[in-house]
Amino acid sequence: MSDPIRLSKFLVELISCSRREAALYITGGWVMVDGKVVDIPQFMVSQQEKVELHPEASLAPVAPVTILFHQPPVAGMDANAAQQLICADTRTTDDPSCIHLSKQHFARLKQCIPLEKNASGLLVFTQDFRVERKLIDDAATIEQEYIVEVAGELTPAGLKQLNHGIIFNGRALPPIKVSWQNETRLRFALKGVQPGQVAHMCKSVELQVLAVKRIRIGRMSMSKLQPGLWRYLMPHEKF
Secondary structure, eight states: OOOOEEHHHHHHHHHTOOHHHHHHHHHTTOEEETTEEOOOTTOEEOTTSOEEEOTTOOOSOOOOOEEEEEEOOOTTOOHHHHHHTOSGGGBOTTOTTOOOOOGGGGSSOEEESOOOTTOEEEEEEESOHHHHHHHHHTTTTSEEEEEEEEESOOOHHHHHHHHSOOEETTEEOOOOEEEESSSSEEEEEEESOOTTHHHHHHHHTTOEEEEEEEEEETTEEOTTOOTTOEEEOOTTOOO
């Protein structure tokens, strides 16, 4: 029996490519060992293991991606903890992007437009400087939509005040679209959300906030994405 050898060396012998090409194939997530993707060139394999190169394998550099993640309603979870949940196992099975998953997609991700404290819902992580610049530079003009579960009585005058008439951090807030989604949940559509703003608005009309979920950023909605799962932003999708 032969001693185990590095996966990169095994692949060189298997498909007659250069060592550099073998490393690129492997780190790009195009190589499987016994049916599982292995992206470490130094991974040791034996002659008895089945090594396969994906039929659509490419040596082109891995393009930057943007990831949409549904942060679950877990107390104390922040963006750093949420990012730790983004991995191959938590990609939604109905991701429509058809983007080939690569370990490199999980490196150098930057989180854009943070959530309200203790809120759940849509988060955006990106490697694409164009998306990052769009979401940061235009944060004040991109509309966000929240569903807020509340307790307490809200009068018609209070609802009118939520739409226009709340003072926050010493300044009057611009007009905001607030409406009932059902008997216990309010829908907020607002721009330039400031930390603590939604909770302050509710408190101003004597409502207690029970839960906050962001369901949309600009033109991108969370849609059917389940808590704790993520998908890729498709090339044609824009915020």
